[in-house]
Amino acid sequence: MYRHHPLGLERALAFAVTALVCFIIANAYPLLGLEVAGDRVEARLIDTAWAIHRDGMAVVAGLLLFATFIAPLLQIFILLIVLLPFHFGYRPPLVGFAIPLLAELKHWSMVEVFVLGVLVALVKLQTMAEVVPGIALWAFGGVMLSLTAALVAFDPHQLSVRLAALGPGARHASSAHPRAPGNLSQVWAFIIAAAILYVPANLLPIMTTDMLFDRQSDTILSGIAYLWHSGSWPLALIVFIASVAVPLLKLLALVLLAVSVQWRLDWDPLQRTKLYRLVELVGKWSMVDIFVVALLVTLVQLESLATITAGPAAMAFAAVVVLTLFAAISFDPRLIWNNVEHAND
Amino acid sequence: MTDPALAAQSNADQSTAIPAAVAAPRARGSLALVWLVPIVALLIGGWLTLKTILERGPTITIVFNQAEGLEAGKTRIKYKNVDVGLVSRIDLSEDLKQVIVTAEMKKDFAPHLVADTTFWVVRARVSGGNVQALGTLISGAYIGVDVGKAAEPLQRFSGLDVPPVIQIDSPGKEFTLRGDDLGSLEVGSPLLFRRLPVGQIKSHSLAKDGSSVVFTVFVHAPYDRFVTSNARFWNASGIDLSLDASGVKLDTQSLASIIIGGVAFEDPDPQTDKPPAETGHEFQLYNSRQTALKNPETKIFKLAMVFDESVRGLQPGATVDFRGIDVGEVVALHARIDPLSRKTQIVVDTHLYPDRMRSLVRGKHKPEASSPRELDFLVEKGLRARLQTGNLLTGQLYVTLDFVDDAKQAKVDWSRTPPILPTVPSSLQSLQQTVASIAGKIDRLPLERIGNNLEQTLASANELVRRLDHTLAPEAEKTMAEARTTLQTLEKLMANDAPLQQDTRTAMRELAKAAQAFRVLADYLERHPEALLRGKPEDSP
Numbered sequence: 001m002y003r004h005h006p007l008g009l010e011r012a013l014a015f016a017v018t019a020l021v022c023f024i025i026a027n028a029y030p031l032l033g034l035e036v037a038g039d040r041v042e043a044r045l046i047d048t049a050w051a052i053h054r055d056g057m058a059v060v061a062g063l064l065l066f067a068t069f070i071a072p073l074l075q076i077f078i079l080l081i082v083l084l085p086f087h088f089g090y091r092p093p094l095v096g097f098a099i100p101l102l103a104e105l106k107h108w109s110m111v112e113v114f115v116l117g118v119l120v121a122l123v124k125l126q127t128m129a130e131v132v133p134g135i136a137l138w139a140f141g142g143v144m145l146s147l148t149a150a151l152v153a154f155d156p157h158q159l160s161v162r163l164a165a166l167g168p169g170a171r172h173a174s175s176a177h178p179r180a181p182g183n184l185s186q187v188w189a190f191i192i193a194a195a196i197l198y199v200p201a202n203l204l205p206i207m208t209t210d211m212l213f214d215r216q217s218d219t220i221l222s223g224i225a226y227l228w229h230s231g232s233w234p235l236a237l238i239v240f241i242a243s244v245a246v247p248l249l250k251l252l253a254l255v256l257l258a259v260s261v262q263w264r265l266d267w268d269p270l271q272r273t274k275l276y277r278l279v280e281l282v283g284k285w286s287m288v289d290i291f292v293v294a295l296l297v298t299l300v301q302l303e304s305l306a307t308i309t310a311g312p313a314a315m316a317f318a319a320v321v322v323l324t325l326f327a328a329i330s331f332d333p334r335l336i337w338n339n340v341e342h343a344n345d
Numbered sequence: 346m347t348d349p350a351l352a353a354q355s356n357a358d359q360s361t362a363i364p365a366a367v368a369a370p371r372a373r374g375s376l377a378l379v380w381l382v383p384i385v386a387l388l389i390g391g392w393l394t395l396k397t398i399l400e401r402g403p404t405i406t407i408v409f410n411q412a413e414g415l416e417a418g419k420t421r422i423k424y425k426n427v428d429v430g431l432v433s434r435i436d437l438s439e440d441l442k443q444v445i446v447t448a449e450m451k452k453d454f455a456p457h458l459v460a461d462t463t464f465w466v467v468r469a470r471v472s473g474g475n476v477q478a479l480g481t482l483i484s485g486a487y488i489g490v491d492v493g494k495a496a497e498p499l500q501r502f503s504g505l506d507v508p509p510v511i512q513i514d515s516p517g518k519e520f521t522l523r524g525d526d527l528g529s530l531e532v533g534s535p536l537l538f539r540r541l542p543v544g545q546i547k548s549h550s551l552a553k554d555g556s557s558v559v560f561t562v563f564v565h566a567p568y569d570r571f572v573t574s575n576a577r578f579w580n581a582s583g584i585d586l587s588l589d590a591s592g593v594k595l596d597t598q599s600l601a602s603i604i605i606g607g608v609a610f611e612d613p614d615p616q617t618d619k620p621p622a623e624t625g626h627e628f629q630l631y632n633s634r635q636t637a638l639k640n641p642e643t644k645i646f647k648l649a650m651v652f653d654e655s656v657r658g659l660q661p662g663a664t665v666d667f668r669g670i671d672v673g674e675v676v677a678l679h680a681r682i683d684p685l686s687r688k689t690q691i692v693v694d695t696h697l698y699p700d701r702m703r704s705l706v707r708g709k710h711k712p713e714a715s716s717p718r719e720l721d722f723l724v725e726k727g728l729r730a731r732l733q734t735g736n737l738l739t740g741q742l743y744v745t746l747d748f749v750d751d752a753k754q755a756k757v758d759w760s761r762t763p764p765i766l767p768t769v770p771s772s773l774q775s776l777q778q779t780v781a782s783i784a785g786k787i788d789r790l791p792l793e794r795i796g797n798n799l800e801q802t803l804a805s806a807n808e809l810v811r812r813l814d815h816t817l818a819p820e821a822e823k824t825m826a827e828a829r830t831t832l833q834t835l836e837k838l839m840a841n842d843a844p845l846q847q848d849t850r851t852a853m854r855e856l857a858k859a860a861q862a863f864r865v866l867a868d869y870l871e872r873h874p875e876a877l878l879r880g881k882p883e884d885s886p
Contacts, residue, residue, distance in 0.1 A: 010379060011379045014379040014380050014382055014383050015382065015383070017383035017386075017387075018382045018383040018385075018386040021383065021386040021387050021389075021390045022386055022390075024390065025389070025390050025393060029393070040421075041419065135393065142386065146382065146386070
């Protein structure tokens with residue numbers, strides 16, 4: 001099940017250092033530049049969060065900042081804190097706390113989703129004005145690749161074994177935590193809340209464009225329809241899958257899993273586990289719409305020509321994504337196997 | 346669940362089993378390869394940082410009065426529409442009176458940030474005759490910069506409120522004009538040479554003592570060579586409508602200058618080959634072309650004249666002429682009471698320009714017309730001042746100097762300053778006097794008595810008429826009736842069928858017959874005169 005590379009930990013350290021360098025560049029330089037009529041607007045990562053905050057959605061701004069800045073930075077720091085001392089033959093501090101946190105952060109670090117969001121925004125804006133990709137875009141690509149490589153190479157089990165070799169110490173608890181009994185009701189709560197918010201997320205405008213003589217409010221669906229009619233159907237398809245289909249299917253899948261566990265349905269547990277893994281994997285990709293809106297809101301501030309502001313649906317949509325993520329995390333996949341074990345009993 | 350633990354365990358066993366020295370060489374090569382990745386990343390990062398630091402230009406502050414249209418992180422600084430910097434911060438000064446704009450300039454522009462480099466905000470502006478920077482309505486304002494020529498570098502600049510009219514590096518020359526007032530001139534007003542715009546007013550300010558307005562004008566090359574030290578500048582704003590003894594005069598420059606004002610210049614003597622004026626040369630700004638082109642009078646001879654008559658229509662500035670030649674002008678008028686005669690008199694102060702008169706007095710030793718001896722001589726010869734109507738329509742007066750043959754003896758009163766030249770009444774005044782004497786004579790006629798007599802005569806005539814009416818009229822009526830009867834009778838007599846007429850006709854016929862018979866008799870007698878004797882022979886024919 002685990003790949004055992006003898007130098008996996010060194011490799012993880014090397015990639016973590018790379019990720020840190022890329023991360024610093026990514027935050028110091030602009031992601032995208034927009035040039036209209038001699039006017040140039042540039043957006044750094046921090047600017048996008050600030051722009052969303054300016055439009056009155058501090059919670060969304062916080063989420064954006066957490067997913068693209070704090071979470072990846074924490075991941076990099078944990079890797080460095082654990083691996084650097086180890087590399088020089090010392091016992092790293094806080095291992096018992098850092099390793100589970102690193103696993104938890106995997107759900108929340110959305111660098112790769114953000115990179116997709118920047119690309120979508122770039123394509124979307126190209127019809128409007130001249131868009132210049134900034135250095136930070138490439139740097140974010142570097143963070144995405146090196147962080148993934150570092151996480152793949154980082155093997156906690158190998159680490160714990162090597163730590164044991166270093167000498168006696170607090171051993172990392174690899175024992176499984178018990179299955180919480182109240183787990184399923186928590187999942188239901190998250191699912192219902194997400195389902196309720198899914199309605200305003202799709203009905204309310206997600207962004208408002210103020211043109212010279214025109215004001216246009218776009219919901220997620222009308223934005224997709226606009227993209228479709230204007231001919232960029234591949235983009236329309238991507239946005240549709242990421243913003244409409246994925247949240248909906250995720251909700252349905254979660255409901256299905258929860259129902260199957262609740263009523264102890266006799267259904268292939270392996271398939272259900274695979275479905276759960278899929279939900280866990282695609283869950284965060286829905287955030288791409290929020291990132292695109294944040295970038296557009298930051299860049300399209302052209303005085304009288306055109307101004308984009310984020311609409312209330314952005315908040316609802318972000319909430320749906322977060323709630324389904326929580327639902328997926330709080331759902332314990334071992335419950336699927338409970339029935340099987342019970343049936344076997 | 347147990348699989349990984351077992352694997353880890355076996356792995357651990359392995360690592361303890363195999364000596365570290367054996368594994369090291371393979372690991373070292375692989376290790377170096379892996380560490381290439383962060384090294385490359387670090388190199389790129391280091392290069393980017395270095396580039397940013399190297400490219401970072403100086404940070405400057407510009408102080409403006411207000412920050413309309415400026416935005417931190419967005420407003421650019423442009424030289425000839427090329428980006429040279431970006432506004433990074435906008436703060437208020439501590440006393441809240443000014444706006445301090447902090448800007449990051451590009452590195453290669455740093456040498457141009459010198460003491461006389463100027464900054465101003467370019468925003469859409471409609472003023473005078475021109476519309477500027479309409480594009481900024483869409484793109485937003487930017488800060489314009491004009492590079493100075495000074496040597497010492499500067500970090501803190503004060504921004505201009507209005508864009509400078511002339512860029513520092515434009516070829517041409519700058520001159521100073523000193524005028525009485527601003528008129529309708531403003532910064533950017535055109536400078537006209539032969540109605541061709543050749544420059545602009547750069548700035549204007551009040552002289553330190555407040556006595557005049559000082560303009561800085563810029564004349565573009567190659568027209569600057571037409572500005573000689575002898576050039577005259579005048580305010581060509583609007584329409585110059587003047588009314589003087591010579592009539593109504595309308596003087597304008599181009600249509601644009603009528604509306605927005607302007608300054609024109611001209612060399613009154615363009616033939617002479619004078620060198621162009623130096624930069625910064627100061628000129629007088631005249632109010633009109635006429636005054637500007639007048640020869641500047643170097644010598645002024647002040648002379649007063651006392652008139653007994655009204656000087657309505659005579660204004661300061663009116664000409665003093667000698668047989669049609671302009672030799673001076675009236676500068677002031679005031680009334681005074683002569684202490685001796687207790688008569689009210691009007692004193693007219695004039696400036697005579699002897700240089701113009703010199704040509705009048707030609708002699709061997711070319712005497713000065715203004716010398717007392719010469720003037721006394723002229724006055725003795727009959728030189729007098731007189732008011733003359735220049736324009737009958739408007740009643741404008743001027744002073745004329747002329748020799749009057751029958752003038753009373755008079756002398757120049759040298760005791761006063763300015764000396765007083767004797768005067769004679771104007772021709773209009775003499776005309777008035779003549780008319781008055783005629784009127785006096787008319788006045789002396791016994792008009793009342795004549796009137797009374799005439800009335801009496803008329804009354805008797807009236808009486809006579811009335812008497813005639815009473816006596817003569819009935820008689821006349823009767824006569825008329827009789828006359829009418831007579832005429833009627835006559836008419837009856839004369840009628841065709843009247844008996845008289847018939848009788849007359851018959852009588853006439855008889856008479857004709859008688860005449861015929863007589864003629865026959867005569868003829869017969871002529872042929873037969875013997876018949877008279879023998880009588881008519883019986884049946885002889």
